[in-house]
Amino acid sequence: MKATRGEFTGTLNAPNLKGVMTADSSGGWIEGCGIRVGRNYGANMGYNFYVDQNGNVWMNGSLTLKDGSIKWSNLDQSTKNTINGAYDAANDALDAAYDAYDAAYDAEKLAKRIANGEFRNGTFINGTEIYSPTIYADEFVVMPQNNYANRWTGGYSMYGYFGNTLYKMLNIGYADTGFSPEIEFWSPCGAYAYWGFNRTTFHGYCDFSGATVTGLTATFA
Secondary structure, three states: OOOOOOOOOOOOOOOOOOOOOOOOOOOOOOOOOOEEEEEOOOOHHHEEEEEOOOOOEEEOOOOOOOOOOOOHHHOOHHHHHHHHHHHHHHHHHHHHHHHHHHHHHHHHHHHHHHHOOOOOOOOEEOOOOEEOOOOOOOOOOOOOOOOHHHOOEEEEEEEEEEOOEEEEEEEEEEEEOOOOEEEEEEOOOOOOOOOOOOOOOOOOOOOOOOOOOOOOOOOOO
């Protein structure tokens, strides 16, 4: 049968439909117990799109919404829990990322201070240096490195500020003079020395030939 218009009542049993069925401009409905689209044995329920009589939907593919929305109230509790869990995990990851950034930034600032010689707080130890406001020890040992070029000199150094300038105030070192071991006690910046002891005892030979001595009262036994 071929026709351009028609009205049918009754029951239509399992037809094969080709082409596109278009609803009238006044609107039209398709009612039934389910919808199946696109046979696919690898998809859930065996179809790319499947709606059962209870309104449950299975889909294999992508869902694109344009100017639409999915209401939170339409989601079941399991889906809500999954979304909430993902949100919490993302939020925790963001907090961890911020913490990592702060730690990296602090480490960068500390590294710059160490490189510039400005580190004065806390204690830091690297392969060749120790930075600390205070160090306690029963004995400090100064010993040449196992390096031929550095074996002839070494010692202690003390730095201090005069005004806004940092000076090397005191050096106590050892040197190989070629004829005897020598200890050197001097100020590289030319600082004045104050010697405030109740009694000082010298043993050995004192050479004042290169010095100007004033205000000295000597008692010879």
